[in-house]
Amino acid sequence: MVKDEKPSNKIRSNYFGLTFNSPIILLSGCVGFGDEYTRVDGYSNSDVGGICLKGTTLDERLGNNAQRIYETSDGMINAIGLQNPGADYVIDNILPSLNFNETNFIANISGASVDEYVAIVKKFDNSNINALEINISCPNVKEGGVHFGNDYEMTSKIVSECRKNTKKPLIIKLSPNQSNIGMSAQKCIDAGADGLSVINTISAMSIDIKSRKPVLDNINGGLSGPAIKPIALLKVFEAYQISKKYNIPIIGQGGIINYKDAIEFILAGASLVGLGTAMFYDPLICPKINDELVKYIEFNEIKNIKDLIGNLN
Ligand SMILES: Cc1cc2nc3c(=O)[nH]c(=O)nc-3n(C[C@H](O)[C@H](O)[C@H](O)COP(=O)(O)O)c2cc1C
Structure with a gap:
């Protein structure tokens, strides 16, 4: 197929002072640093409303040892461990290569301490990135990640400190690995979040019965893909019961692979819909x-x- 042979219809919307070409957001860790699929014939970044870059830490990280990915029925478990080249490299070498006329680019930020989150936020605040997504929900790292997201006090602290240090739209990525996501949403909103991403992957493992060892070297990983959709939908619905009171948009995500899934997430309360694992199945899925x-x-x-957002009968 020739690039842009058939321009797709797209629904535009505005959130956080940004215009989204489409309600689709490509999710962190599934599309590299925004250029991953641009070499695929028929793929265009302009088919999506935004692209979340791979999780970025202050310093370069090599991530976890192999094996880091395992395919399950209807999904995959990953324990990449936030492999990335570090914030300065992303800002100095990757952002200048991205075409900001095609879509919005959203940095995805992870830290092992409040200070690390703040240091990265300050760096991106001085860049041309369109928005910041704060990941307090990564299940695959030893420090920070989901441990922060499951601790309300830490959640409030991270979000309020990040808020003080940026005027860019601040989106907080919540974990499904907690019992009261509504409370977590409340803490984020009280601390100044402009949006919520719901959900990150679900803690999971797989075992090789021949070696009797966990398949992933990290033992646990994060389950994504269609297998998690019903859980993700409920979490979006629960977070929306809080966020709707403050008009805070949710990027609903977890197992979306077609327009019906997307509509379900919008009905549950999502304003934008995220696609991650689906891109591994079909990189040309967005225009469809x-x-x-x-x-x-x-x-x-x-x-x-x-009119459809949260509009369940
Ligand atoms: C290989 C892989 C790497 C990921 N890396 C990150 C990351 O760096 N930061 C983050 O916030 N989420 C990360 N995620 C989670 C996704 O962004 C997304 O929230 C999750 O996969 C659920 O959506 P999906 O079922 O459509 O994939 C990763 C997911 C996968 C599969």
């Missing part, structure tokens, strides 16, 4: 979902896709 979403709202005579 854009087309189907337009057909769905036209067929159902829905004036504005916003």
